[in-house]
Amino acid sequence: MSCVWRWSLLLGVLSTWVRALSTSQTVLILARDASSAYSAYSGLNGYGIPYQVVTVPSTGTTLPVLGNTATGVGNYGAIVILSEVAYQYANGFLSALTTAQWQQLYDYQTAFGVRMARLDVYPTPDFGTTTAIAGAGCCNTGTEQLVSISNATGFPTANLKM
Numbered sequence: 614m615s616c617v618w619r620w621s622l623l624l625g626v627l628s629t630w631v632r633a634l635s636t637s638q639t640v641l642i643l644a645r646d647a648s649s650a651y652s653a654y655s656g657l658n659g660y661g662i663p664y665q666v667v668t669v670p671s672t673g674t675t676l677p678v679l680g681n682t683a684t685g686v687g688n689y690g691a692i693v694i695l696s697e698v699a700y701q702y703a704n705g706f707l708s709a710l711t712t713a714q715w716q717q718l719y720d721y722q723t724a725f726g727v728r729m730a731r732l733d734v735y736p737t738p739d740f741g742t743t744t745a746i747a748g749a750g751c752c753n754t755g756t757e758q759l760v761s762i763s764n765a766t767g768f769p770t771a772n773l774k775m
């Protein structure tokens with residue numbers, strides 16, 4: 614192994630690491646409309662954390678430029694997605710983001726080491742959750758949906774009393 618090769622490897626690793634940290638603080642909020650976006654940014658306002666709301670209509674939208682892996686500049690420090698920006702379509706209740714756009718968001722997370730929070734999501738195995746009665750939807754008018762947690766060891770810092 615030549616010395617030059619080893620140096621370039623080290624520099625490559627370091628530059629990836631440094632690049633991963635150079636994101637803007639701005640939180641990207643994807644919501645169906647401005648009023649639902651409030652539940653995501655009201656908490657950020659309290660801390661003076663900058664945010665940018667992108668509303669996603671049922672017809673879909675173009676995502677803002679998330680970042681540039683070549684220059685190592687990430688435009689967002691975190692991503693919050695409300696209700697999966699999902700709508701009722703002829704073929705079901707689905708996100709208005711395309712599969713390619715979700716992939717773009719996942720890739721950005723990996724490249725820049727940022728977190729994504731998905732709030733108000735229907736329980737599915739993707740999130741380690743299920744509805745209590747298989748096939749039964751939640752929540753029809755007048756139907757109470759009880760939520761219970763049977764094991765809190767996975768989230769010790771949530772301070773849950775069992």
Ligand SMILES: *[C@@H]1O[C@H](CO)[C@@H](O)[C@H](O)[C@H]1NC(C)=O
Pocket residue numbers: 764765766767768
């Ligand atoms: C509770 O969850 C933890 C992981 O979060 C798991 O290791 C443990 O087996 C679970 N306990 C029960 C009783 O399911």
